Amino acid sequence: MTDANKKFLVGVYDDDDVALAAVNKIKSAGVKIYEVYSPFAIHGMDIAIGHPRTRIGIAAFCFGLTGFLCAITLTTWTMGIDWPMVIGGKDPLSFPNFVPVMFELTVLFTAFGMTITFFLSNGLGPTVKPLLFDPRCTDNKFVMAIDLSKNKMSEAEIANLVKASGAEEVSVKQV
């Protein structure tokens, strides 16, 4: 959240299917939804809200490639260039023997790189204060937040729409 003091309309739902249906209903009425918070992953929710598809997979590939190249460099340089050694009568650059290390480093780099990317791209960190419109969204409620400044409709109109879509509670919060 960059600019403070934004007004949000917050709708609390009791059921994940109702919340997903509500998102579709409200969006088709022309209201932009800021975000929906839920205690577990609801498949298709991000697409329904209109979030762009996550590109974290591309990051994963780049990290994996980095790990793979690092492993090739490490093994071939140490074994073949810096201090070549004949072991078991084999060529110092016995490539198949380096495959396990290449595989492991590829996995290691991908896993760490991707997890760090995951935390950074979501703005998560040990000192981050969570933006919670309703703390029950990590327990059993599904919370929809609509940024009122981003929508042309009036507050009352949107509130009616949210209520009609099955929300249990509707309130306005300043963040």
Add this chain to the structure above:
Amino acid sequence: MHVTSPVRTPLVTGGKTYADVTEDICKQVEGKPTKEWKIAFAISVVVLLYGTCCLFWTWWEGLGVWGLNKTVGWAWDITNFVWWVGIGHAGTLISAILLLFRQKWRTSINRAAEAMTIFAVICAASFILMHMGRPWMAHWALPLPNTFGSLWVNFNSPLVWDVFAISTYFSVSCLFWYVGLVPDLATIRDRAQNKVSKFIYGTLAMGWNGSAKTWARYEYISLILAGLSTPLVLSVHTIVSMDFATSVIPGWHTTIFPPYFVAGAIFSGFAMVQNLMLIARVVYKLEDYITFEHIEMMNKIITLTGSIVGVAYLTEFFIAWYSGVEYESYAFINRATGPYWWAYWAMMTCNVISPQLFWSRSLRRSVKWTFFISVVVNIGMWFERFVIIVTSLHRDYIPSSWAMFSPTMFDIGDYIFSFGLFGTLFLLFSKYLPVINMAEVKGVIRTTSEKLPAKISGVSKADRLASPAYKKDAE
């Protein structure tokens, strides 16, 4: 939205709502430690302290305190190492491979199984450090520049591959486990009553708020981590088996080792998960989450992998004869009929025969039998490693150097150390962190309980009619 066949039995029984799941799982994290927990923890710590003394003496005096001799130069230390690494395979198998296969029953057990994996790998690593004899030189196993020693590490050696495999496996398992914990830590944070726990769980939860964007990314990285961990799990025990398979010792020099070790690892890992979960389910009253269905599924995997292991034992024996190498044949004849026949037949009985009992439905759905056979399986798997290692070494090419191995109190004490360590870590985990992945269980209960008839789901018709889900269906 999910479509689940109505004939499927529910994964979570008792008609739990989302709030019930939170309540049931958080209860043990938020409450004061129970008397049983304190007693179990005290025992673990005492065992750990005894083991630590033995370990201290092993390092202080040197490896001469073990029962090793000139012929059998590798025995309990490596047996225990392979045993623990094997046990450490189930967790990531459950969370990674079963995720890729969309086995939703994994959600109730993956958290505890992953924790078990991490602790088992820590125990395994402690044996590597132990049998280095000089653990302060442990960094020599890393690819560090020449100034630390005389040469680089040898990347042709399976022992170096092992360093990479196990450290990667350990750290990736920790990551996988932690990423899965974050949503649940946020749940605990938002329920915390006092400042200290709010701060600790809040810090660990990293400011998680469950937004749809975060969840979408979470699902995506879970999938990629699972995709990475799947070959990783298989690679770890493959490489452990290569410690033996790439040598020229008859009995070790076997190309079947990688798949056979992997199957054995999954076999013993699931047995250990069964033992831990059967206790946890009673102690923490999780009968609705870890149902007979879960127990049965795991028993099926135990039977499958146990059978693979059995086939591997027989294949190994056949190939030893078929190879026409007399040393190879002798190594196997000696295993089954030599002075260590009892170890061999203990392994055969525990690993090949006992899991076949699970072909009976009533046995594989019985808590007592499951617990008993799981213990038997783990004893058998320990003997498997002992048989492979000690019986292959104790009668070498020169009959005058033939010897037997007898463990000293330090062999035994160092093994006991690992039990103390494992018990202590697991008890700390089960008290201070949620033993069941709440977020994932909440994701599967709807599809499997509320929409089912009352006699299966445990939800009465009136409750179902009152639920908003029913109203939506009616529309």
